[in-house]
Amino acid sequence: MTRDFAPLAAALFAAALAVTPALAVDDEAARDQRWTSLRQEVFGDRKVEETKDVVSLEAPARAEDASLVPMALKTADPASIKGLTLVIDENPGPVAARVTFGPAGDAGLLKLRTRVNTYTNVHAVAETTDGKLFQTARFVKASGGCSAPAGTSEAEALRGMGEMRLKVRDEVTPGKSAQATLMIRHPNFNGMQMDQITRAYTPARYIKEIKVTYNDKDVFTLESDISLSTDPVIEFGFKPEAKGQIKVAATDTEDGHWEKTFDVPTQSN
Amino acid sequence: MSGLLRAARLAGVALAIATAAHAAGGPGSAPEPEGLWTGPMQSYTPSTLKGAEVVDVARAAALIEQGAVLIDVGPADRKPPTLPKTAVWAPQHRSIPGSAWFPGAGPGDLSPAQEATLKARVLELAGGRLDRPMVTFCQPDCWGSWNMGKRLLGWGFKNVFWFPQGVQGWQESDRPTAVIKPDSVWAAAAKAEGAPAARQ
Numbered sequence A: 001m002t003r004d005f006a007p008l009a010a011a012l013f014a015a016a017l018a019v020t021p022a023l024a025v026d027d028e029a030a031r032d033q034r035w036t037s038l039r040q041e042v043f044g045d046r047k048v049e050e051t052k053d054v055v056s057l058e059a060p061a062r063a064e065d066a067s068l069v070p071m072a073l074k075t076a077d078p079a080s081i082k083g084l085t086l087v088i089d090e091n092p093g094p095v096a097a098r099v100t101f102g103p104a105g106d107a108g109l110l111k112l113r114t115r116v117n118t119y120t121n122v123h124a125v126a127e128t129t130d131g132k133l134f135q136t137a138r139f140v141k142a143s144g145g146c147s148a149p150a151g152t153s154e155a156e157a158l159r160g161m162g163e164m165r166l167k168v169r170d171e172v173t174p175g176k177s178a179q180a181t182l183m184i185r186h187p188n189f190n191g192m193q194m195d196q197i198t199r200a201y202t203p204a205r206y207i208k209e210i211k212v213t214y215n216d217k218d219v220f221t222l223e224s225d226i227s228l229s230t231d232p233v234i235e236f237g238f239k240p241e242a243k244g245q246i247k248v249a250a251t252d253t254e255d256g257h258w259e260k261t262f263d264v265p266t267q268s269n
Numbered sequence B: 001m002s003g004l005l006r007a008a009r010l011a012g013v014a015l016a017i018a019t020a021a022h023a024a025g026g027p028g029s030a031p032e033p034e035g036l037w038t039g040p041m042q043s044y045t046p047s048t049l050k051g052a053e054v055v056d057v058a059r060a061a062a063l064i065e066q067g068a069v070l071i072d073v074g075p076a077d078r079k080p081p082t083l084p085k086t087a088v089w090a091p092q093h094r095s096i097p098g099s100a101w102f103p104g105a106g107p108g109d110l111s112p113a114q115e116a117t118l119k120a121r122v123l124e125l126a127g128g129r130l131d132r133p134m135v136t137f138c139q140p141d142c143w144g145s146w147n148m149g150k151r152l153l154g155w156g157f158k159n160v161f162w163f164p165q166g167v168q169g170w171q172e173s174d175r176p177t178a179v180i181k182p183d184s185v186w187a188a189a190a191k192a193e194g195a196p197a198a199r200q
Helices: A002-017 A028-043 A154-158 B003-016 B021-025 B057-065 B112-125 B143-154 B166-172 B184-193
Strands: A048-050 A055-058 A069-075 A081-088 A095-101 A105-114 A120-128 A133-140 A164-168 A178-184 A207-214 A217-224 A233-238 A244-252 A257-264 B069-072 B093-095 B134-137 B160-162 B178-180
Touching: A028 A081, A028 A120, A028 A133, A055 A120, A055 A133, A069 A081, A069 A120, A081 A105, A095 A105, A105 A217, A164 A244, A164 A257, A178 A207, A178 A244, A207 A233, A217 A233, B057 B134, B057 B160, B057 B166, B069 B093, B069 B112, B069 B143, B093 B166, B112 B143, B112 B184, B134 B143, B134 B166, B143 B160
Parallel strands: A048 A133, B069 B134, B134 B160
Antiparallel strands: A055 A069, A069 A105, A081 A095, A081 A120, A095 A217, A105 A233, A120 A133, A164 A178, A178 A233, A207 A217, A207 A244, A244 A257, B093 B178
């Protein structure tokens, strides 16, 4: 395999060296129109104010792997945020995630991994507790993420489905927000991938809801469809108490349901 | 997506189907079949098409400048039947501006009626001239455009160009794309036949 990759790697290196046009704004008007129509479909006639002060979005300008594009949504004043919506404009199912935060949640930083079908604007929309909407956008260069085959057979990809891992990233101090990363094993088949053995499209089966609580208080609820990557990885903020447990419940479109509880030890003094 | 990652992912697939030894070689490693390919549309293709010229992005762009007919056989997005009623479903197709899009025209086993519709329409787009340069494409590792090139050669076209990097390669070179609708004649025929154009 190494031998096969060598010319590829050389070609990639050469491509990276090639001068890229500073701006590749193709049909900006069409992209704006797309967003206007999606915005109306998702948020109706509500006003969505453009800003970078309330919500910001980090995404690679050019993704390495279109089926695993990391997105980070940040909010300046987490306590004032009720929910976040991530829209990948040009994906066939553009709404990648709708997240609602609860009393034990912290909206400061939310990270997701997504599939991107074609060069696209990506919008992060924040809803504040007083019902206002704010948006910010990034242009992401990635293509082919939706039809990329899973890399294994369907049976193989379904093995271990629903297994979860949770990693608390920060030292946990009561009263101070901490970040945690949740990993759920799930192929998240989007119905657009072909099984290389059976030569048929693998039927869609994907996680539609993830609910996370801490000591029975809501951290967040995430609704998603086909734009989250295989084996979803979600980094989120929560507000720990002296001692506690994070409970995760995930449901997919075939009524698969998985729950797991994780102990969250606090730092001993 | 980078070719390296694509190769890595498909290599995993290739290992899974080690019985099809030829597929394990990597992108462009499949041998040319005698006729049209009827296997999986999305898998390693050959790197050649006998009787046609294989072109890269720069060559494709030059051909377009010279007025080549662009035939896109990329698949239409398939709506998952399990998508919640409240979910937003808004598929669209980006392609090289000026292309005629024939979703579902890639498979080697089209019905005789589909084949006839496709041939008549493509001939019409070429103004009846078999010497017209014709560029076929979809996306990398997609047999549809290889089959389309093979069909064109079979129909007697003299200047057939196969562009395997397709829309992805075009886009990754930061050339403009446009949202296009399926070819109207092809779509109308597919509708009349009751076969969704979404079939790849």
